[in-house]
Amino acid sequence: MTHLDTLVIGAGFAGIGMGIRLKRRGTHSFAILERAGQVGGTWRDNSYPGVACDIPSHLYSYSFRPNPNWSQLYSPGGEIWEYLSTSAIEEGLLEHLRLGVDVQSMDWDEAAALWRLTTSRGAFTCRTLVLACGRLSEPRIPAVPGIDDFRGEAFHSARWTPVVDLDGKRVAVVGSGASAVQLVPRLAERAARLVVLQRSAPYVIPRDDRAYSPAERALLARDPAELSRLRTRLFWKAEEAFAQRVGDPASISAARDRARVHLESQVKHAATRAALTPSYEIGCKRVLISSEYYPTFALPHVVLEPSALAALDGDTVVTQSGARHRIDVVIFATGFHTTQQSYARAVTGRAGERLSEHWSSGMTAHASTVVSGFPNLFVINGPNAGLSHNSAIYMIETQIDYVLGALAYQAGAGNPVLAVTRAAEEAYSRLIDELSADAVWTTGGCESWYIDPRNGRQTLLWPDFAHTFRSLNGEFSPLDFEPDGLPAVTVPR
Amino acid sequence: MTEHPWRAPSRRPSVVLVPGFSGRTGEDFPFLLPMLERRHRVVSVDFTTPGVRTLGDLADRIGVAVARCDEPPAVVGYSLGGVAAAAFAAQQPAALSSLAVVAGWMTPAPKLVAFAGLWAELQGERSAVLAAAARQALYSADGWDCARVPRVDDITTRLVALGSTLDVSAMTPGIAAPTLVVGCASDEVATTRQSKLLFGAIADARYAQIDAGHAVVHERPAELLAVLGAFVTEPTRYPAGALIGEDRP
Structure with missing residues (x-):
């Protein structure tokens, strides 16, 4: 049995980013569990000829690890994978990475206020569990005859x-x-x-x-402010x-x-x-x-x-x-399971509720990150945290900020269990529905992977500007959580 | 700790939107107008009527729009419209809940006077190069890829000439509303310094700067929306005198 303060599941952009930020804060009691033999997530899994990113590389990278050497405006997938691997190594994450570890179950232990994990490499416990399992991780193959x-x-x-x-x-x-x-x-x-x-x-x-010229790359290396300006311009x-x-x-x-x-x-x-x-x-x-x-x-x-x-x-x-x-x-080239994530079947929260059950009529989370009935759990790249017009990395960094804010709050408040209220989660879902109502994903007359076929709700994308996601969700607020970390008492009628 | 404004619909004030030299909000705010309308009731001010000849006329037009709002609205003005909005805010301090002046000025900078002089001269000759010359002045080098050809007609010509005479330096002490001044780092028409002077002169002002030319509404509309949207929903989030740092996405 291994105990750590924090376990991060998945070593893609979200998991590595979370690890880097934890490490830079001087946190040492954490590990990143990854089922594959290498880091990289999407950029490890997708190695087909021609794979590249549709978001400019200077935007599709960590703001806290700018890279002056991107070869192209839209760099090839291999270059992105290398960037992630290098980031993990240079930030000292190797000692925190557990590769080839398949997580089988994640169960909340109410009495001990811990998450208990069973994996292909033994049992783990942790106080805080961060699911960074990706959004486009499980290939979807049409079930056709023959x-x-x-x-x-x-x-x-x-x-x-x-x-x-x-x-x-x-x-x-x-x-x-x-x-x-x-x-x-x-x-x-x-x-x-x-x-x-x-x-x-x-x-x-x-x-x-287009390719960046040697002069451009050297300029970005010599003048970090120039790189920051470029990134800012690409973002807006x-x-x-x-x-x-x-x-x-x-x-x-x-x-x-x-x-x-x-x-x-x-x-x-x-x-x-x-x-x-x-x-x-x-x-x-x-x-x-x-x-x-x-x-x-x-x-x-x-x-x-x-x-x-x-x-x-x-x-x-x-x-x-x-x-x-x-x-x-x-x-x-048939895409991925998006609205029903397989990791949700492995997570069991309070009162034996599985995350997949909680999400049986569509994924929901408060602040796109925390789920009622699943204390001390954070989901990155989960419900309504994706974008179809801007960089996923900006969203991931916003969610990482939220998690770090939550951890800082806990540290300063005597380590209370963080249990988001059902009311907060429901209010957030109403906001999502309100924002999605006039959006083309729901009105455009197509069948897309953004819409959950079980209820017709748009559960994948943040239905607004990226900057409003950060303004709304970039800072942790304890107001949305049960005051004593306990489940709300249900008064019999 | 306060609730985020998005969760309190009462904190979505009406917005009175005041255009610049084009005189039309559709022309100056092709992005900002529909995007603000998603969350706010927006009332457009129009300066195209022939009777608009003085700063008082401009302020009166704003007053008509403000009167159409149930509660004191946020008044957001751009360029000449920003200066007019500042004048209106000084005349009727209780009529608005907040004021935003984007790429405005306190007094016409010599370069603005020269811009208006060049405009008048080229327009007098019916010169075909006027639009191109104006575009050179209005857009920054970095924003050149989205540079539009500015509209050249009698209305714009009249408003550019009027703009180069607008001076609100005597009025700024009367502006009481929480104010956001947005300066543009490469504004070679109104000039960044004039925005900063407004920031200095208006008591309850905070200052944000965008990396754009005078045509910020076309060069960086999404960033401008973010700055303005945050301000009108929570005008005093930053205290008077604050220099609001640029977002680092």
Whole structure:
């Protein structure tokens, strides 16, 4: 049995960031448990050809670890993974990392006021539990007939299998989302035949990427204030895009026009262009950025099937429209389980309530971070903490600030158990619903991974500007918590 | 510890929005107006009517908009509109709950007078380069990628000329409302110094600075929204005399 003050589950951007901030505060009694053999989260899992970030790198990095050496405006995934690994090493986190530890259960012990964890490497206890398990961690593969008997190779884009030979092969990509858009142009360079199955056409806008020159990089290294100015500028530029999400007609039509002009300039073939034209409002699903995706469909060996996958039949991919293609390798770029996170099934709070039960009609948390009935627990990247217009790292850092504020409050108040009230969680959920009401995710006429199909609520995204998330949730407030840390007494009627 | 303003709808005052040289809120606040409207009732001031010839006329137009609000509103003015809002706040201190002056001035800086002189001269010649010359002056180098061609018409020409005569230095002692002065670091028209002078002169003022030219409403609209949104919901969060540091995202 190992006891630590704080356990962090997951060593991606959120977990490493949490660890760095704890370490820099002089905290030593903490560990980061990671089921994989390496740190890196999304950027470890997604190693497919062409993987890159859609947020400028100087923004998609820790504010407290600026990196003057980003190669590109939008750096490749490998570079981001290296940044995270280097950050973990240079900040002294190696002694706090427990890699290859699969957490099986996390149970709140009310009497001892501790979390008890069972893992593949033994038992742990801690006072404070931080779930930093990611949002896009569990690959989602469509359950179609014949999938287990497929004769060729089949895998998810986030479980890239480099040993599979793609050169000269017949390859099918299922999906046309953010991963597919990056992957398809690279696959077209290698496959003899490439079939892309598109259930619904995405909006794609130009990727105005460019390399930073040696002079620019040296300047940013020599003058940190310049790097800070650049980051600030990128942040506020990204914030402007939120106007497109909340029904501002001028912003929406400008964004739609940009995507339409991009499509029309890159796709000349009328039928292909029609098939690539989205049928819903821009922003309802994630807006993709690529200058290479559309031109791929002009290549003679690339086929666009504007239909969902229906079945795999021996060596053949069958679409819902009835098309059949003999295929050697199927790549599922079909996204992730988002509205129902698997970690929630492993967490048991007060009175034996599982987090998955608490979230049975959709994820909720006060301040997007704390859940009633789950004391001394913090969820980073959990309910309504994502963005579709700005950097996830800004949100993660805001949540880390909240956690550190909570820990500082506890330290100064005699270590009370922190149990957020149900009323606070419900009030916050009402705020989320109010803010989401006029947003395009709920009004745009699409099916997206932001919406929980069980109740139709938008449970993934913070439905406002990023800066308002920080203004509302960046500081911990004990007002939202049970005064004595105990569960509220229910008065019988 | 107080509740966050978002949880107290009463702390979402009406906003009277006062445009700059264009005379139209739709032109000067294409981002700010719809985004403020998500949380506040916004009443637009319009300076396009021919009768607007003096600082008093500008202030009167603001008074008409303020009178349409149930409670004393927040008055947010940009450029010439900011100066007019300051004049209004001095004349009718009880009529508003707070005042924000963005890229305004206390007295016309020599460079503003020169800008207005150049505008008048080029417009007198019906010169095609007026819009380009004005754009050079209004936008900073860093904001050039979002530089729009400013509207050139009789209204703008009249308001630029009027703007270069506006002087509120005698009025600032009468401004009692909690005030936010927003200066722009690269403002070569109104000049940053003039914003700072307003900050110095207005008793209950705090100061924020944005890394933009005079056209801050187009260069950094989201940052301006963040600064203004926080101020109008909680005007005295920062005490009088505070220099509000720039956000470090």
